[in-house]
Amino acid sequence: MTLTLSAEERTTAAGHDGKAMAMRIVAESARLLGAPRLIQIASTHIDGALYHGDSGTLFAERLVEGGAKVAVRSTLNVGALDLMGCSRIRLEEPQRGMARRMMEAYRQLGCEQSWTCAPYQAGHRPAQGSDVAWGESNAVVFCNSVLGARTNRYGDFLDIACAITGRAPDYGLHRPENRHARLVFDVSDLSPFFLTSEIAWPVLGSLYGREVGNAVGVVTGIASHPGEDALKAFGAAAASSGAVGLFHIAGVTPEAPDADTILAGQEPEAMVRVTPDMIMTARARLSTATQAKAIDAVAIGSPHLSNAEFDLLERLIAGRRLAVPLYACTGRHALVALEQNGRRKALEARGVVIVADTCVVVTPIMPELSNGVLMTNSGKFAHYAPGNTGYAVLYGSLADCVESAVLGRPVFTDIAA
Template sequence: MSLALTNDERRIASGSDGAAMAMRIVAESAALLGAPRLIPIASAHIDGALYHGDSGTLFAERLVEGRAHVAVRSTLNVGALDLMGCSRVRLEEPQRSMARRMMEAYRKLGCEPSWTCAPYQAGHRPAFGADVAWGESNAVVFCNSVLGARTNRYGDFLDIACAISGRAPDYGLHRQENRLANLVFDVSALPRAFLASEIAWPVLGSLYGREVGDAIGVVTGVTQSPGEDALKAFGAAAASSGAVGLFHLSGVTPEAPDAKTALGGLDAETTIRVTPQMVASAQARLSTAEGTERIDAVAIGSPHLSLAEFDSLERLISGRRLSVPIHACTGRHVLTELDRNGRRKALEVLGVVVVADTCVVVTPILPDRTNGVLMTNSGKFAQYAPANTGYAVLYGSLADCVESAVLGRPVFARLSS
């Protein structure tokens, strides 16, 4: 099937400015993907502003030189620097300057300096059924699954090209027939108390992603919504352990009023019946440090912490000083609220290191340690930290992380799965 462009799209692509370059990137990507046409998008979330090398900076600056500007609302994912000055990033020159130039170039392109991996909790919530072009795996899965907007997993450079052209390839999860589930992930055998706990959803997400890969499933056996932060944690873990771009939760997410609807009225090709033993195994896999009696750092906030999650953190710390710092990653939208009431300073006095605009897994913030041990409650951090930071991981609940940080050694509550 050949790609058909409109007269206006062909006209723009034939130019020599930044908008033309963006349109050509989108059109050529669409042709490679077998899309029949381009579709207009309502917004974008840009993952390509995170510094991975000079080529990314030079690409963005070339778009700026070509007078390109985003055509739709475009928020920015985390960058490589904490521009708010909350935490010290150990990125050295010339990489530091190149990272700053990159972040500035995306601002000049008209992107909102949101610098968060959770734009959906910072006011960027596209309407149900809207076509958008979002990057960042957790944002993509939340956008598709919880909001019911439509996006594929847009990678670096293609994301900003879509934002500038206001177009995306018409393929994949933009199309209704590709959004139906073909498998059931049944958690009805798990205790209700476990499903209501904070630790359940990152663990279940990690198991889900590992089991389904890039397939679309519907989760059944949940009697009530676990809440937005739990859905955020589930999707992030599923997207990092697998390649999940969309999940359905029967009776909770907007395209799954029931399992039958999510499956398009067809029988499931596969049913995965989750057992407590499977959950225990999934949780154990999230820890890579063995037999340790120490922790060197605690990191939470992948995806970025919401204000409600900071409320929980404050309750659990309860005014106690930490023996090991907790690095709490969040966005400016939350930092503003924390600063308004003096809450950030109070947390910092106790030993919390607030990290804004970025996170500890994508840029060097954690102390440079040989054989370091990092504790986290994030399924996504647990998946990426060993390779990205060099730290081995201990996984636990937020309460486990706080108690361990206070005592300076690993402490775990019993998992009731």
Template structure:
């Protein structure tokens, strides 16, 4: 049975204002539903609820503002529905555009940082290992838990801001050390080393992990010396989209997995999956929804591109002009770090920067019959057909660039075997 402290009960009763009371009651009710015995103090939050899905979300945020609600902890903001001037144009109708604008401003009025990125961990928001936080946005959650070793559940829209205002979260799930132990062993050590060291592999592996693990926690064996933050970012994003993954371990890489035995809590795995080249080939094929060589656009940056990924894009394009646009989705912190000449050169060649949002969550891509989107993102491959109406072709970043230059799908030789 949930027990509130005297201070928590007082806030829920309205002592700190109606906005704070609403937030505390929401968190307390969520804790009751989850069977949590108490609330935990959290050090920070990442808010996914500021993306416009309807007027009710805007009115909810504005009611919190009217009640005097302010965030009690650091709170960064996930993508919204609008881009800043100078970036890609959003095709929202006037009423929806205005409600989306009001929603974004309401969250800022509550004290949330206007980061507007799905990769806050690359914008300076990196809670320490073992810290309890309340994060929304599935890729941010899985990165926070897995790569940083902080502790959060997958906090959905509106519960995330309630946690940020109250400074509390339900004490259950991945906040508890005993629930962070791996139950599943995913062994990829039989795959070729060149494949394991290629960027294009990680969204495929993440998709396989999400589909096989669901919400179970896995430890991956075989990535030592093969990966980096951007690759782990891609792996986690695909796993969280294809399944309910909130935490994975990589033996010898992630902070809670110095080795397989530690990640498993010195117990045998409930299931061991030996990943074969055939498994990878089947998963790779499933990320494309259409055959043929037509493409109408390329979209990269889900999760948002890092500075290193923008630099890789620039190297691959070189001095060439694109026959199809590449929509480069990234955070304002990355655009601010790019030299002005670098950004202008990329835009001149056909790159369309999308900041503060992405092409899959708000209407940016042109409407056209039978359109095809090429991407190197497992998350885009999962969501784009339903959200944009575009069919999807999956490929490496190099393939995406070569295809955009040629105006049709171009493939490169790979070490998929």
């Protein structure tokens, strides 16, 4: 398919400044993707500001030198440093300096200093049906599925190019016909008690991602809205174990008032009937340290903790002292509530390590241990932590994580599926 650019887009691309470079990146990406045109976007969420090497810093600085500025609202995903000073980052020079330069370059480009993987918790909630260009897998799937806005999974550097031009390729999940469900993921055989538990949603998401890959499916058998934190956990796990960019839940998410509507009158290409045995297997896959007698740390907040999750964390700790550190990752937007009435200081006095602007899986924060064991309630942390941190992982509910942190050994609550 031939890409057609508007006269304005052609003129911009022919220039020699930072915006011209960005337009050429967007246009060439559109050609490679087979998009017929570029579309205007309402906002972006930038994943490319996380330091992975000097080339990313130099790219951002070149855009700044070319006078580029974002044309639409652009929030930033996590960086490599905790600029709020909540936690100690073990990143050494020269990498530390390059990471700081990178974060500064994105500030100069006009991006909001949100530094969170959950911008939808920080007030960035595009309208249903609007086109945006978001990076960061959990943010993308939440934006598509829960908010009903339209985005593909935009990778590093294409995201900021879209932000500067205010354009994105017209393909994939921007197109309504590609948002219909093709398969059904039926959970009606699972117990209502399990489905209303916190532990269910990362497990279900992990299983869903493995089963559907990058296909669009609809979940059936959910009796009521489980809450945004549950949907956040489901989407993050599904985007980690698979390549999910959009899911629907019949009667819950905005584009799926019922299964028939989102299937657009078509028979599903596949039907996945989830059984309790499938849940047991999926839950077991989230742990790699099954024989551990002790734990070295707990990490929660992937995606970043919401205010409601901090409220629950405080209730579960109930004034007790933790035997091992509990790393609570969040965005700076959540610190406002934590600073009130001494809440942050009280949590830190109990052994909680607040991590802002980043998380323990993308930058070195936890101590280096040859046989370390990390416990988490996050399906995304469980998926990435072994490779990114070197720690073996145990998966449990938030209540399990707190009890384990208090005792220094694994504690699990058995909730049958």
